[in-house]
Amino acid sequence: MRTFPIGGIHPHDNKEWSKDKAIEVLELPDEVKLPMVQHIGAPATPIVQKGDKVLVGQVVGQSVGFVSANIHSPVSGTVTNVDMFPNGQGQRRMMVVIKREGDEWLETIDRTPDHKRECKLEPKEIIAKIKDAGIVGLGGAQFPTHVKLSIPDGQKAEVVVINGVECEPYLTSDYRTMLERAEMVLTGTEIVMRAVGVERAVIGVENNKPDAIKHLREVIARDGYRGIEVMPLKMRYPQGGEKQLIAAVTGRQVPPPPALPISVGAVVCNVSTCVAIYEAVQKNKPLIERVVTVTGKHLKTTHNYLARFGTSVSRLFELAGIPEGDVKLLNGGPMMGRSVVDITAPLIKGCSGLTVITGEEAARGKELSCIKCGKCVEVCPMGLEPYILSKLAKLQKWDMAEEHNTVDCIECGCCSYTCPSYLPLLDYIRIGKQTVSTIVRARAAANNKR
Amino acid sequence: MATRLFAAPSPHIHGGEKTRRIMLDVILALVPALAVSTYIMGWRVLLVTAVAVAGCVVFEYLIGRILLKRGSTIGDLSAIVTGMLLAFNLPVGIPWWIVLVGALVAIGIGKMTFGGLGCNPFNPALTGRIFLLIAYPVQMTDWTTNVPDALSGSTMLADVKGSTYDAAGNIVLGNLNLDNIDFMGMFGGHMNGSLGEIASLALVLGALYLLWRKVISWHIPVAVLGTMVVFALCVALSVGGGALCYQLPLFHILAGGALLGALFMATDYSTSPMTHKGMLIYGVGIGLLTMIIRLWGAYPEGMSFAIFIMNAATPLINKYCRPKRFGTK
């Protein structure tokens, strides 16, 4: 069975807590807060004002420039505020607040339940529709999908890789999506293939989800999806990383930055993104909701919700019942998720799950000195030397950190996870990566001017 | 709400591996060899080991607390490992005060001077042993005191000393008479040597446990022993081949500290390279140097010096054997 070539770890997947919970439609929220940044790139501009009436699917934030994404209202009602509010990390960001009244949708949106498979649109039309629908990578990176599907001149896509890996422990939203919305995933995949002009697509699924592999294969055979193959992958974190997945599926390694996946002919999409693409292209439905897992060992109940964006995360945690004592609330899973410290924050596009970890699991061990065991080097999926990178960042030796390729780091956290001395390796590497990236960009800009 | 909200950068979980657990694994892996040695050589093995371990732990505690003025680091159990390895490298009849001097050098000079665990460029136990070997050569090579009669005498490695070339350019292997050697006995521990290195079988078992626990990887032991085998084979062929082709390699692996060195001393984390490629180079270097010292050097055994020299080369190996960057060829 295939997997990516170097590094990686095997954390307990902890999926048993929520994997058998069918997707439930969450009750409509009374109020939604919509951040104008839910994507990588330029923030959207709010185009509504206090007092405006909006319908479900109406644009409230207009994208600015190519690398940006529209924000649509997920509810119908009245705009009550356009102001700065804290996000999950407490940082104040521009948000549009809408008070819900009823549930009226834009008429252009096809709300019938039947599956519409046939798509005869031209690639350009498909990409335009995806752009209008404000679709971003729903795996967590939130990179605008239309940018990804616009193949630069002189390059050619050869294969579409669909990410059904969900290597992050605890999370099950993609798993449930593959089980319950397989037709949408597959039609979405067909649309992506059409948009980038390739004949072959591979859905990578880790072998800890045999049901999903079997179900997808059955649907492909039953409905005759041509050129789509389901590839079981050996369970290993971080297989869901874009570069790791491409290497696992195609055997080709994307060269170091600034090279993109297209340089080896691959276009990668998450399964949930495929569903969003299907809905946008076939049903004219913009991105207003997603499947989100609410999970944790000590929660009263765990769920896989279909929730509208902008719903307060406190509502989701409330429904699950947060245990008392020391807890860590995470937007995402325990390997790459971000700590949530302000639960008034809204659910955003990139949030595939909310994980609650408690007590001992949440607390970090005592830092000891590095024993040079080399385990971080062994597990690094990018072939870096985390112990050096961390030290260089601590000493602020940015030029040396750059020489040691700190910008290659994908922040998967394998190094910190595996360190027997509990060193916060990634904490410092992240500083190094950010600083060096800034330096590199500034240098490139200066060179361009000349 | 009695809930306290934690916040930290990702990752939020840990694999659960601890320095302490690794050290404990090494200690466990050394116990069978200790037991076999005690069975063969008597209770004094335990005494020497106890003195060495106690010395290392006490010196680490005192130096950390009084000289470096920081918290005690003995909880990580690394001092116990150093103590055991030091004892394993000593003859069983060694006076107790020499053991203590060795412990002081191992911990004081070999480890704490450089900042403690992980910062030492040389294996602390080896630092202690080499110091003793040079400072107390008589006691360190006295293989007769407190030893059962069956084992007394010189070590077999001393017999290969004086290997020379004859007039025709062929190698001549000293006084060694390989036909009289009981290889099975050597494997089980019936040979002369320092107290930890004789129990070959038990050492191999311990190393297999470490491999299974993923504390060490196969690269260094295989590279060291493999190089020694190949080297011995070449020597055997140049002498004349025949039965020597398997006798000489087997002899060199079983005799002296080859197994103890390759399996436990050379694999020490802080003094060995980080990448697998580096480990192989490091291992080959140790194997070569060991054989050169054994056959032509001034000392009968070269393992300690070979590891010591390659320890010095480790930073250099780390610099040139970096891991393969993802996406490059």
Place this chain on the structure above:
Amino acid sequence: MNPLILTVLTLGVLGVLLAVVLYFVAQKFKVEEDPRIDEVEKMLPGANCGGCGFAGCRAMSEALVKNDNIDSLFCPVAGGEVMKSIAGYLGKSAAEKAPMVATMRCGGTCQKRPKVNHYDGALSCAVVNTFYIGESGCAFGCIGYGDCVQACKFGAMSLNPETGLVEIDPDKCTACGACVKTCPKALIELRKKWPKNRAVYVACRSKNRGSVVMKVCKAGCIGCGKCAKACPFGAITIDSYLAYINPDKCKLCRKCVNECPTGAIVLKNMEPLPKEPAAPKAVESKSETANK
């Protein structure tokens, strides 16, 4: 020949030969260097802190010797007197520079700015700043893990465990600016150093609206503007709900201090002006502002 004589001869000849070679090589590769650089370097403090903008004291001395106009070069550690003597030695004119001192502008102690979460990562402000606002609700305040304390080469900074804030000893501070560069929240500013370490400054950097500030910190500037009105020298400006006292215009009259409803204006080493009889009223009006 006698081996002794032979040895002495060989070594002697060898020594002379090598000495000659060495002499010519040294001549060939000699680097012409102004001897004054060494002298100037001796006059500099030798801390190699980089406060002047150069890599170290040697680089600074070279610049001082080479440049005709040294107005822009200043060693904050040595101070004006030393710079004057260096300029005198080089026969150049030194720019007058007032002494400066680093000032930490956050008054959010643990009591006034309660912690709302428990941080459990690497103990570094820079790490905290990579992913969230910190343990209090204020996105602008002191994180309190002491990156600046580490950066200070003169032992002038310390972390007060009771307040959770960094404190600066003005007598030890050399205004080298290392802490200013380190603080991820840009809380530290080099301000004019008054005699007896007197100082008046706004100990807050929050650009949030007053209502937001008051929710998370009792010592924050709410941008009410009373201080700006009270200032007779026009030294105080309000920008993004935040007052700032311009150190070049401030004359330490202290009129602003009593005006501040939250105590965000800090007075150091000076007695505050006696409170006017109208002060109680002022307090009332403050609480009104607070309620708005």
